[in-house]
Amino acid sequence: MDPCADSRFIPLLASGELEPAEEARVRAHLSSCQTCTRELAAEENLTKRLREGISRPAAPDDLRAAVEEEMRALRPVPRRARITRRMLFAASAAALLILSAFLAYRRMSPQDPLVVATRHAAATHQAIDLQRDLLQRETAEAGKRLQELAQRYGLPATTAFQGDEEVRLVSVRQGLALGKVSAVLVYIDSKGRLVTLEILPGGDLKVPRERTRAVQQFRPMLTRADQLGVALWRQGPAFYLLTAPMDEEELAQLYLKVRTHTS
């Protein structure tokens, strides 16, 4: 087959990319050029094979169901509902226990336990944030509470990050997460933001590697819930939930501080 200078226009002709005048000229040229006619046939044949010869499977039903479930779990709480919930939380610290029990109950549903844990961590953070005035009174007792929780429930609370000049430990509380007793360490950072670190027995709760992100040599799962950043990771026998009103980058920095301290 002899080469033809016009054959470079053929892919453009096949994909409809030529200007009308240029297209008319190339089409007229085709009637007298076997090379370009074959080239056009080959291009059209390839397009046909790609459009008709490649299967286009639909997403499996169970995947669709899983994605829908994911969406439901991460749906933002409507503003009015949030306000109502906050009022409830503010009313009494006991409300935190009720919510925790509710979340623990939800563990029975087929929801992803990591999504449940994330939402629980955010709810705990929001509840404590509404009780800031109580925190100061609890600061003096924080060390004692850490000891108690470590001794009574075997939680590695005493080895956890106990704060520094930038992120001060202000309170330690007992919590209930996913049906287990947890320790909740509460900090205030230099910008006045509340940070919570919840430690619970790890059990079978794991973060699959594909859902983690690399933060230096560690791989926590970084995610968001209700405008809060949440870092989840497993360390030794325990599972950790670090929650703060931060973006991913800032949270990753805080995570490193907490993680490297406890390791």
Next chain:
Amino acid sequence: MAYEKEALAMLDSTYRLALWLTRREADARDLVQETYLRALEARETFRPGASMRAWLARILRNRFIDRFRQGEREVPWPDGAEESKTLQAVCDEQAGLFGDAELARLMSLVRGDIERALQALPEDHRTVVLLCDVEQWGWEEAASVLGVPVGTVKSRLFRARRTLRELLSEYAPKETNVGPVR
């Protein structure tokens, strides 16, 4: 809710891209779920009126590059019959729904070449062919998925198609030259 509904409507095309990139159904499922998780987290950065399928495809491709290209798990395109059950099995399952097993088998043989050729392309060229030719998306959408100008998409598609034609002519059965009978 509208955002979620719109995103969910694009699940099929998102899944297909995941399947073509990862080459394994289990990985594709993980990648799709992760993509939707990220899309939900980043919903506030989605520009109303923009192409949802391109938005999802971009998230998916970036995640794929992060996860698979950085050596976490590099999956070779299966050459053997056993491994080729992965992507092929998903495609055949659907072809088999027509009830004509022979037709499904023939379709699968014809598809074999074109799919093999497509998988031989580098990822950026393969994605451009999948989006522009197979899924028949517009230039602009493909450009936004790849994060490159429209002109780059066009030139990549041109080069990818050129390579595909060469590969397909290599795979095609050669005419047997019997030679003169003495």
